[in-house]
Structure formats: C-alpha cells, structure tokens
Amino acid sequence: MNAKPDNWGIIGHEWAVEFLRRSIAGNRVAHAYLISGPEGVGKALLALRLAQALNCNEERIDPCLRCHSCQRIERGNHPDVRIAGMATQAAEAKADDAARQKELKIDTVREWQRDMILKPYEGRQRVFILHDAEKLNEAASNAMLKTLEEPPPYATLILVAHTAGNLLPTVVSRCQLLRLRPLPRVQVVAALRQQCNLAAEDAELLAAWSGGRIGWALRMVADPNQLAVRQEQLNELLALTDQPLAARLRWAEEHAKAYRAGEQVAVFEMLDLWQSWWRDVLLTAAGCPQAVVHVNRRADLEAAAMQYTLPDLHAFVASISLAAQRLRDNVNPQLALEGVLLSIPERRAAR
Numbered sequence: 001m002n003a004k005p006d007n008w009g010i011i012g013h014e015w016a017v018e019f020l021r022r023s024i025a026g027n028r029v030a031h032a033y034l035i036s037g038p039e040g041v042g043k044a045l046l047a048l049r050l051a052q053a054l055n056c057n058e059e060r061i062d063p064c065l066r067c068h069s070c071q072r073i074e075r076g077n078h079p080d081v082r083i084a085g086m087a088t089q090a091a092e093a094k095a096d097d098a099a100r101q102k103e104l105k106i107d108t109v110r111e112w113q114r115d116m117i118l119k120p121y122e123g124r125q126r127v128f129i130l131h132d133a134e135k136l137n138e139a140a141s142n143a144m145l146k147t148l149e150e151p152p153p154y155a156t157l158i159l160v161a162h163t164a165g166n167l168l169p170t171v172v173s174r175c176q177l178l179r180l181r182p183l184p185r186v187q188v189v190a191a192l193r194q195q196c197n198l199a200a201e202d203a204e205l206l207a208a209w210s211g212g213r214i215g216w217a218l219r220m221v222a223d224p225n226q227l228a229v230r231q232e233q234l235n236e237l238l239a240l241t242d243q244p245l246a247a248r249l250r251w252a253e254e255h256a257k258a259y260r261a262g263e264q265v266a267v268f269e270m271l272d273l274w275q276s277w278w279r280d281v282l283l284t285a286a287g288c289p290q291a292v293v294h295v296n297r298r299a300d301l302e303a304a305a306m307q308y309t310l311p312d313l314h315a316f317v318a319s320i321s322l323a324a325q326r327l328r329d330n331v332n333p334q335l336a337l338e339g340v341l342l343s344i345p346e347r348r349a350a351r
C-alpha cells in the first residue's frame, strides 16, 4: 500500500473531502449538495471528484482517476454525469443572445429534469452538476425546488454557487451545504512550490495575489502571460486616479460595454484586483504592512498610504465591494462602475 489514502487531488478543504468520503463509506450520500465559495477556490474540482467517486469502476470510497468512468467524467463525456451552467447555456444559445444572458433560465432546468427521469446508463449514480447556481432566476429556482423535493434515488444534484446567500432559502435548505473558504496563504505557497516548482519569491507573490484561491493561482502558473496582463491592468487602474472625470467616465462606459458583451468574469477580476490594491494601501496606512497582497510593490504602497486618510481609504475599499455586489444584483453595469470611479478618494494636500 503505497498510495495515499485518497486521490481526490484537492489542495486544502480537507474537511470537505473527509466529509464526502465518510458519506460514501456509510452509504449516506445526500441527494443534493450546494458547494459555495469564491471564484477559483476549488468548487468545480470538488464537484467533479464527487461525481467520479460515485461512479468509479473500482467501487471504492475514493475515485481511482484511471478507470474508464473516472477518465470520461474528467473529460466531461460520461453519459451519467451532466454539467450545466452559464457557459453551457450560452453555448446552446444564438451568438448575440448568448452574450446578453445574465441568468440561468427555466429551460436549462427543465432540460435537466427531462434527462433526470432516465436511470443510469452505465454508472451507478446519475450526477447533475449546476455551476453558477446563484444565477438561477425565480422561475428556474422554483422549478429546481420541485426536483430537490423529490429527486429520483439514483440521482445526486450538485449546485455550485459563489455564495449560498444569493439562492432561495428554500433551495439552500434542501441541500447539504459545503462552504469552501480561501486557503491560508502558507498552504498556497507550499502547494505552488511542491506542485509547480516555483521559486519561493514567485510562490509568495502569487499566493498573496490569489487570496487563498488555489485554482486561480494554478491557472496563473499555467498561463504566465496572464500575470503580465494583470500587472499592466493594475497600472491602468492606478493611472485612473489622476485622470479627469471625463476620462474616468469613458473608462466606466467601456467596461460596462464589455460586461454586457459577456466579459463578466473579467470585470469582476478587475474589480478584485483594484480592491486588493486599495486594501493594501489601507493596511499599510493602518500600520499592518505584513498583511499586504502586493508584496512586490511595498514602496508604492507606502507612498500611496501617505497621501490618503484612513476613512477615505476605508470608504473606497467598501465602494468597490458595493459595485461588485450591485453587478451581481444585475444593476445597470455602467451605473455600478461609475459609482466606483466617482468615489476615488482625493489626495491629501502636500504637507
């Protein structure tokens, strides 16, 4: 026995993996799970591993990841494992409709329900994974509720959402909730060093930037070009501080247009990046520089921290959060972004 006790291959979230393993071992698998957590924290991988564990040909507690079933689930072409979400919904829509979609529609849920009537083709358990569950509109949520009330015994539903708070409470209450939290920075550093062979300094920086979202960090390692883009984007955001109002509003208009054209994830990432910078300025000004994320730009942070008051910094960090929340609530994106740009704090007069 040289294999690890499990090969779920998930970094962190040990409690969640252990919980699921014990449910499988004790034949107590829930009919429905709700996996929540921030973008890139590992929700999709956990859902996939559960689907594999429930259908692995080895029929043990852990997925083997080598058998025909495990491999086909990994590639997304196992007939008993269905995955839906905003991406699959968009793929099925006409091109110009696809970009405008903001919600998961009742048709997407109904199509699933028709499919769910069918017993497993070759696996033991049919698994239905729904990403972006926080985007279920009201009609779709109500339709989903019917399935959650009386799921067929051979079906397991896995809803994946940013936060459980954006779903109907009646939906949440019928699911076993697994709330994935960002990992401690040291755990991300260790994983990046071991798995990706990153130098200590690079691993520290990436782990700090990731905010504990290991999936995000691994994506950045896989595509280093994205890191350069991110640095450039940060410089662009910082330059906005000194631009006249007209230029700031033009920027809001452009990004709102991109958001409406389907680049929601990119806009959220940008707001995250911007907020991470100002949170760092706030931390530096408040005398906690050891907690900053932009560890490679401490001198810039210190310079910025001298120029703003703590209440102004605090208010601006909060206004970026508010904009992200308003976007999730489907507020007009231009209004939401303009709100941030209009609240960029004033520099203190030189002393």
Ligand SMILES: [Zn+2]
Binding pocket: 055, 056, 057, 058, 063, 064, 065, 066, 067, 068, 069, 070, 071
């Ligand atoms: Zn297997």
